[in-house]
Amino acid sequence: MIEGIGIEHFLVVSTLMFFTGICGFIIRRNLITMLMSIELILNSVNINFLVFNRYLYPDQMQGHFFSLFIVGIAAAEASVAIALIINIYRSLQNIDVENVNEMKY
Amino acid sequence: MDLGQFILMRQELLLTFAALVVLVAEVFTGEKNKSRIINLTLCLFALVTIIGFIPGETGNLFGGSYQSSQLTVFMKNTLNLAVLIVFLQAESWLRKPENADKISEYFILTLSTLIGMNFMISAGDFLMFYIGLETATIPIAGLAAFDKIKSKSAEAGIKLILSSALSSGILLFGLSMLYGATGTIYFADMTGLVTKDPMILLGFIFFVSGMGFKISLVPFHFWTADVYEGAPINVTSYLSVVSKGAAAFIFSIVLFTVFKNIVELWKPMIYTLAIFTMTLGNLFAIRQDNIKRFLAFSSIAQAGFILLGILGAGELGMTAIVYFVLVYVFTNLGAFGVVAAIHNASGVENISGYNGLYQTNPKLGLLMTISLFSLAGIPPIAGFFGKFFLFTAAAGSGYYILVLIAVLNATISLYYYLLVIKAIFIEKNEQPIPTFRSSNAMRIALVMCITGVFVIGFASGIFEYIRSISKLFLN
Secondary structure, three states, X not given: OXXXXXXXXXXXXXXXXXXXXXXXXXXXOEHHHHHHHHHHHHHHHHHHHHHHHHHHOOOOOHHHHHHHHHHHHHHXXXXXXXXXXXXXXXXXXXXXXXXXXXXXX | OOHHHHHHHHHHHHHHHHHHHHHHHHHHXXXXXXXXXXXXXXXXXXXXXXXXXXXXXXXXXXXXOEEEOHHHHHHHHHHHHHHHHHHHHHHHHHOOHXXXXXXXXXXXXXXXXXXXXXXXXXXXXXXXXXXXXXXXHHHHHHHHOOOOOOHHHHHHHHHHHHHHHHHHHHHHHHHHHHHXXXXXXXXXXXXXXXXXXXXHHHHHHHHHHHHHHHHOOOOOOHHHHHHHHHOOHHHHHHHXXXXXXXXXXXXXXXXXXXXXXXXXXXXXXXXXXXXXHHHHHHHHHHOOOEHHXXXXXXXXXXXXXXXXXXXXXXXXXXXXXXXXXXXXXXXXXXXXHHHHHHHHHHOOOEHHHHOOHHXXXXXXXXXHHHHHHHXXXXXXXXXXXXXXXXXHHHHHOOOHHHHHHHHHHHHHHHHHHHHHHHHHHOOOOOOOOOOOOOOHHHHHHHHHHHHHHHHHHHOHHHHHXXXXXXXXXXX
């Protein structure tokens, strides 16, 4: 726990990060930036878990472990996503999401 | 801790072992003999499926993180059967020269997603649930992009990984809310602590949206049709049957156990989702010409019917869902099997290409007809009983208007299934698909599907058995 900083400060930051991530995912047109937005979402979740654990249930470890696993899985997800983005780049010569539109409706 | 306890997770261990054997076989086989891996994996997986049916102990592991009961074992056996059929159907496709260097990739990725689904079904806390969910999702994106040279396949892969990553992010945010409000991630402890607290409700809504992506409920369904169309057929069938079935299982388990205290609050939500999913799925299916897209929208509509079972909360709802998924495995894989066989032989993927199929390939035409009738729910085939029990479960909870809407939707769905059947039997075609003979594995798979469709409908013992184990599970 940090002196003078309450739980609500952390939660405001994490909520802002979450919605920035959602916004970025919807607005941005570059596949890598979309992936970065998803990482932002996952990190906001990490903050949430850690802060809840630290401030509300200090005698447990569940939140800490959960966020560790989230970090690991996010890495796996990012690596697969980047591999697929490279695959897209090979066939389209760019990674703009506007061009990934062969199938619609 | 006694190592003997690990026998409780025998299905996961067997699958891990199978995946490792395929990996080792890949390393030690020469370039020329790669196709032997297909036979090896088919035999191995058939063995795994059979061993899974041997009854054994059930219980909890890792302090309740892993729960095994007769119901979860039955669910895993259902998924194993489905994957066995998918593998048999994929055999002739994998033997094609363009896939020669990635045979074992297909098997390893599929097996690892199956392991993830098994852990997800057996989860006793949200951490295990999340790990299982991700293990079940991430490799599928690789599978969807399996045809490296086709840009459609790459597009399917990227659409799947991005939308599933977003959905799991949303789901996780919900889980963090639930953890903050209750202070635990264990299902058993959380059940008693779930109240009408606003934070729990917020977390719950995020959770349902995340799961909605995985089961492809409207309005979270946008990825479904594109991914199904772009991915290779044998991956599409896996996605639409196994992946969706597993997600439906865990969704109903979590709703019936963890959130049973706020059942009155989530019922209206599921009610609305059910109406939208059934109706929109059906309406979009009518205007499709690509058979894979068509089956994608039909599977969205079927997911809407599954929600009816969830509304009939409790033992009957659980039974109806498990039974419906079991029927759905055989029915939908029958339809996908015919589509895959035709695609392998002639490359045709459009419904208009099916014109006059009955003249040249009467058996396949008949099989497709039976599968589609079963999907539409026409008696006396199994699909009718699957839908019947789902409707009974919903009507049992007093949702008569919803059941009426569902019946109307079943009628609409009959219309578009009949469009395909009309193409097969009635439409004339100057150059129908030439007569061909599918491989033996494909024939075995199709015979399994057709037997399943008839046997499950008539053997009432299966329904009674599922009912008894769901009763044990929920009490």
